[in-house]
Amino acid sequence: SHSNKMGSAAPTLPKRPIRVLISGAAGQIGYSLIPMLLSGRALGDDQPIDLVLLDIPSCKDKLEGVCMEVQDCGFGLLRSLTPTVDGKTAFEGCDLCILVGGFPRKPGMLRADLLKKNGGIFSAMGKAIAATASRNVKVVVVANPANTNCLIAALNAAQIPKQNFSCLTRLDMNRAKGQIVSRFGLFSANDVKVEAWLS
Structure with missing residues (x-):
């Protein structure tokens, strides 16, 4: 910011x-x-x-409870809160x-069954993102299998640049490190x- 002749900083416009x-x-x-988002850490x-909280209809009551907790916290960065199913x-x-x-993967569920179930979920989300989100939207996929779910969402959001999609694969990386350490007798991960990566 710029200083005026009196030495005080010029006001900055809010983001x-x-x-x-x-x-x-x-x-x-x-x-x-x-809390990570609304405290400014992210x-x-x-x-x-403006925070939108989405969950499935069977979780509607729980979602409303989460919203009450968020409102009780009085986060200064929160401008609006929208729960939806x-x-x-x-x-x-x-x-x-x-x-x-x-x-989530249920006991006895094959990986192929999980992929099929999540494929439908992430296909629908990708289409909804393409239809209504900002053209510059950034998408981070957390739900496992994150890389596959991310690819499915991206393929169903053709209008959004592919580089705007990413997924969190830290668990996969940690598992790979553990396997390498075990296989080659290394001391530490x-x-x-x-x-x-996902291409």
Whole structure:
């Protein structure tokens, strides 16, 4: 900022609020992300947020409880809070989508069954993002298998640049490191460099 002749800083204009969506917001991971966003640890302590919390209809009551907790916290960066169970309209105008919600693997469930179930979920989210989100939206996929779910969402959002999609694969990286350490008799996973990517 610039200083005037009296030495005080010129006022800075507040940032435009960004619209952030968390899917699976009533679940433990989605719930734990909310304070990180609204305290400024994720996007900066001067970034106002319009927060959209999305979950499935069977979690509607739990989602409303999460919203009451968020309101009770009085986060200064929160400009608006929108709970919804409507996956078709939730992404409207979103600048950042954090896709935590996915179908969990049940006992006895084959990986192919899990992929099919999540394929439908992430295909629908990709289409909704393409239809209603900001053209510059950034999408982060958390739900496992994150790389496959990310690819499915990206393929169903052809209007959004592919580089705007990413997924969190730290668990996969840690597992790969553990396998390498075990296989080659290394002392520590710190000695192993692993990268994961999606093209």
